[in-house]
Amino acid sequence: MSNGLSLFHRKFFRKIMFKDFLQFEAALENRKQNRTLRTLETRKDGVDFYSNDYLGFARNNEFQNLLLKTVQENPRLLTGSTGSRLISGNTETVTKTENFIAKVHQYESALLFPSGYNANLALFSALPGRHDTIIIDEKIHRSIHDACKMSNCRKLKFKHNDCDHLESILKRQKGKIYIAIESLYSMDGDIAPLPEIAELAERYNAGLIVDEAHAFGVFRYGFVDQLELQRKVLATVVTYGKALGTHGAAILTNNLMKHYLVNFSSPFIYTTSSHDFLWMSIFKGYHFFNENRKLSTQLFENIKIFRNQNIKTPSHENSPIQAIMIPDNEQLRRLKNTLSDNGFLAYAIFSPTVKEGTERLRICLHSFNKTEEIIGLTKVIKDFT
Numbered sequence: 001m002s003n004g005l006s007l008f009h010r011k012f013f014r015k016i017m018f019k020d021f022l023q024f025e026a027a028l029e030n031r032k033q034n035r036t037l038r039t040l041e042t043r044k045d046g047v048d049f050y051s052n053d054y055l056g057f058a059r060n061n062e063f064q065n066l067l068l069k070t071v072q073e074n075p076r077l078l079t080g081s082t083g084s085r086l087i088s089g090n091t092e093t094v095t096k097t098e099n100f101i102a103k104v105h106q107y108e109s110a111l112l113f114p115s116g117y118n119a120n121l122a123l124f125s126a127l128p129g130r131h132d133t134i135i136i137d138e139k140i141h142r143s144i145h146d147a148c149k150m151s152n153c154r155k156l157k158f159k160h161n162d163c164d165h166l167e168s169i170l171k172r173q174k175g176k177i178y179i180a181i182e183s184l185y186s187m188d189g190d191i192a193p194l195p196e197i198a199e200l201a202e203r204y205n206a207g208l209i210v211d212e213a214h215a216f217g218v219f220r221y222g223f224v225d226q227l228e229l230q231r232k233v234l235a236t237v238v239t240y241g242k243a244l245g246t247h248g249a250a251i252l253t254n255n256l257m258k259h260y261l262v263n264f265s266s267p268f269i270y271t272t273s274s275h276d277f278l279w280m281s282i283f284k285g286y287h288f289f290n291e292n293r294k295l296s297t298q299l300f301e302n303i304k305i306f307r308n309q310n311i312k313t314p315s316h317e318n319s320p321i322q323a324i325m326i327p328d329n330e331q332l333r334r335l336k337n338t339l340s341d342n343g344f345l346a347y348a349i350f351s352p353t354v355k356e357g358t359e360r361l362r363i364c365l366h367s368f369n370k371t372e373e374i375i376g377l378t379k380v381i382k383d384f385t
Contacts, residue, residue: 034329035329035330035333036329036350036351036352044340044345045343046340046343046344046345047343047344047345047369047373047376047377048345048364048366048368048369049344049345049346049363049364049365049366049369049377050345050346050347050362050363050364051364051366052214052241052242052243052364053242053243053245053366054217054218054242054243054299054320054364054365054366054367055217055218055243055244055245055289055292055295055296055299055366055367056245056295056366056367056368057243057244057245057246057285057288057289057295058245058246059245059368060245060288062288063245063284063285063288066284066288067277067280067281067284070280070284071277076276077093077275077276077277077280078275078277079275080272080275081272081273081274081275081276082272083272083273084269084270084271084272084273085262085268085273086262086269089272089273090273091273091276091279093276093279093280093283094112094273094276094279096283097112097279097280097282097283098110098111098112098250100283100286101250101252101282101286102252104221104286105221105222105224105225105230105236105238105252106225106230107230107236107252107253107254108253108254108255108258109252109253109254109255109257109258110250110251110252110253110258111250111251111253111258111261111262111268112248112249112250112279112282113248113249113250113251113267113268114247114248114249114271114274114278115239115241115247115248115249116143116211116213116237116239116241116249117143118249118267118271119237119239119249119250119251120141120143120144120147120211120237121143121146121147121150121267122147122251122261122265122266122267122268123147123209123235123237123251123261123265124144124147124148124150124151124180124209125147125148125150125151125265125266125267126151126260126261126264126265126266127151127178127207127209127235127257127260127261128148128151128153128176128178129151129153129176130151130152130153131153131154131175131176132151132153132154132175132176132177132178133153133154133155133156133173133175133176133177133178134148134151134153134154134155134156134177134178134179134180135155135156135157135158135166135169135170135173135177135178135179135180135206136148136155136156136157136158136179136180136181137157137158137160137161137180137181137182137185137192138157138158138159138160139160139182139185139187139188140180140181140182140211141182141186141211141213144180144211150266153178156169160185160188161190161192161193163193163196163197163200166179166197166200167200167204170200170204170206171204173204176207177204177205177206177207178206178207178208178209178234179197179200179201179206179207179208179209180209180211181194181197181208181209181210181211182210182211182212182213182214183210183211183212183214183215183219183222183223183224184212184213184214184215184218184219184223184316184319184321185214185321186213186214186321187321187323187349187354187360187362188314188315188321188323189313189314189315189316189319189320189321189322189323189362190314190315190316190319191215191223191316191319192210192223194210194223194224194227194229195227195229198229198232198233199232201232202232207234207235208232208233208234209233209234209235209236209237210222210223210224210233210235210236210237211236211237212224212236212237212238212239213237213238213239213242213249214242214320214321216238216239216240216242216243216244217242217243217244217289217296218243218296218299218320220296221238222236222238224236224252230252234253234254234257235251235252235253235257236251236252236253237249237250237251237252238250238252240281240282240285243289244282244285244286244289245285246278246281246282246285247278247281248274248278248279248282250282295367296367298367298368299320299365299366299367300318302365302366302367302369302371302374303317303318303319303320303322303365305371305374305375306322306363306365306374306378307322309374309375309378309382311324311378311381311382312324312325313325320364320365320366321362321363321364321365322362322363322364322365323360323361323362323363324360324361324363324381324385325358325359325360326348326359326360326361326385327357327358327359328359329350329351329359332348332350332359332360332361333348333350334384335348335361335381335384335385336348336361338380338384339361339377339380339381342376342380344373344376344377344380346361346362346363346364346377347361347362347364348360348361348362349361349362361381363377
């Protein structure tokens, strides 16, 4: 016996591995040869221009101490929920937090999830049926593509932020239609024409769903809230692992849709609820955010400093995400390494994560970045390009 397996079982698994798993080995080897193999790395020392911690909440001592005090007063927050929300996991804390979130976002209801990916799986796998159509922006997040497979709905794409193309598709559709977009796109750092798309959704009787993962906290409660479009947007997804510095996500919608998701969404029904510390950290995060608006002001000052360095980018002038297009994996890899050698941590997006020819360096700006750090970063980029 070895590692709990008999000689027979070891031989059997080796045979299965060789026969059926060879394709996996080949796929990994292909990634290795193309130098696009993904590996897990621990955080490095350097100036952060790659995390989604836009307001610095995840490193904020005051926020950490606030959460620590909350736990010290109620250690039970740290332990498991013991079951799904439909069994033993529906605590007073999660209910209180959902009610609070719905109120501040001016929606009837909110439904919490442990991550934005999980929230999108829950929403898009449950709402569109087999005979329904969902029209998505071609640059929408991968989680929505995955969820559409679960729903077996008909999926169509429209050109990125192109309202004319979206309308041309809407004109040809019959039956129930959904439109899915992001308000601030995570790869390009550009902003959707949300009022125009909301108007099209209303005109063609389509349910509009907006992912605000990267807009929430940066643009206050997100663009749906800023533009007062709650009545025109069927559901909004906000996430808390970015600007709020914690974790989790919420689907904001009406009472009927929440009740439907609770009854028909597999990712909600068949998963153990997160511990109450997550829900409480979100609740406290909202209050901390409202008491520290100066951090948002500082973030926009830093974005302005970056933009004033005249680095060519397709990103919006107020976006914390600034993409620099380097359409070649090898050249992009050299730039990333040069930045790292100079103490700057930025994230390189290689194909196939993005389309070949659209590889880019993704710069994330934060409230805590110093002026000299931003200028130093852009100098390295200018010297390289």
